[in-house]
Amino acid sequence: MAKLTPVKPGDIIELDVHGLGHTGEGVGRYQGLAIFVPGALPDERVRAVISQVKKSYARGKLIEVVTRTTDRILPRCPAAADCGGCQLQHLDYQAQLTHKTTLVKSALTRIGGLNDVPVRPTIGMEYPWHYRNKIHLHATQSAGRIKLGFFAEGTHQLTADISEQSCLLVNQEIIEVVAAVEELLNSFKIKSYDWESKQGLLRHVMIRRGYATGEIMVVLVTTAENWLTEQELAREIVNRHPRVVSVIRNINTNPGRLILGPQNQVLxxxxxxxxxxxxxxxxxxxxxxxxxxxxxxxxxxxxxxEFANLKGDETVVDAYCGIGTIASLLARHAGSVIGLEIVPDAVTDARENARLNNLFNIEFFNGSVERLLPEMVARGLRPDLVVLDPPRKGCEKEVLEAILKTQVPRVVYVSCDPATLARDLGILAGAGYEPAEVQPVDMFPWTCHVECVVWLKRKHSP
Structure with missing residues (x-):
């Protein structure tokens, strides 16, 4: 039998695509090696040029779709292939929902060792466009003018000027504010931050909008450089767009890509x-x-x-509670709620939110969940329900161990990453907690991301 010649960068191959990777690229096998090709879809045959070769896989760049799936559609946004924000705009929306359900099932089996957990079909949106209530934009200089937009993935090069090319995922009123802010930044002759020289003032602009209230916040992320016209500019932004009720300067001196720094000044x-x-x-x-x-x-x-199944007298722990959204919802149906959160500003907001909603059966604690929960359990805390909504990295082992010590009868887990969800569910299942139902929800149409909510029941609990 002839020995197969290994692929190398620059090789052009034809590949049958059989699935999608967790970041949305097409996956096939060539000479026994997994090949990942962004832009390729399952049930297609494609030509690709190999761009990178690793020990167990290779990456390729799509040249041509030889055989096309009926699920392929034309992306609405001309920048979709470059900016990296919409990995799946070339895939029919219903097919996206099917893919995300399959992705969750695969992670549970492959990572968690869980083969029989009911996974419901992913809940999608009737109109999956203009849904984002927040946007982070990079500031860059072009022909002597500031431009606000998205960098091409992995670069500091602007791929789309948002004032000229509206993002189809972002609330349309936010786009209007972006255009006004960009115009004012240029009229005030503000200099953008240069990532090579590390010089300049403005790094990013973040805008968020209240869905029900329409209130808008503009955050100007800058270096620590002295800025004499900051308040005058802020007043002009408010005058230009009356829905803007908050203009903040955030100071970020971190040399990396972290968007926000630790210091905020209300302008x-x-x-x-x-x-x-x-x-x-x-x-x-x-x-x-x-x-x-x-x-x-x-x-x-x-x-x-619904998964919490509260009767009205339970003690609930909401771990990673943020500004208290889930905790407040649960508090209307429980006896008492304890919220745990590491971000001090979020805890301040959470306490204020409880007061705004006349909820007096919630108590919030500031600190890491991996420290606070074990300490509370050691002091005798025995909740009736624990809700987990961790960041993408999932739960630390100290958190899962504390849950096991409580012998809490029910756990509800909200996750933005199927891989870490599967890992944690596998650990809990091995210690006596049965995942009863998984419900994926499409929080991020046209991207590869999917959110899940799961409930687990401790064996032998009523």
């Missing part, structure tokens, strides 16, 4: 905006986490409430 208006979600009112500060798709957030949170 005009308030230090926060407000929004309403699931019949509750929430205060949102610049650094606080708040879901970016409000319509689907209500779907997700109501499903979490």
């Amino acid at each position: 005009a208006g308030k230090d926060s905006i407000t929004d309403r979600l699931c019949g509750l009112k929430f205060k949102i500060s610049a650094a606080s986490f708040y879901q970016v798709n409000p319509r689907q957030t209500e779907v997700l949170y109501n499903k979490a409430l």
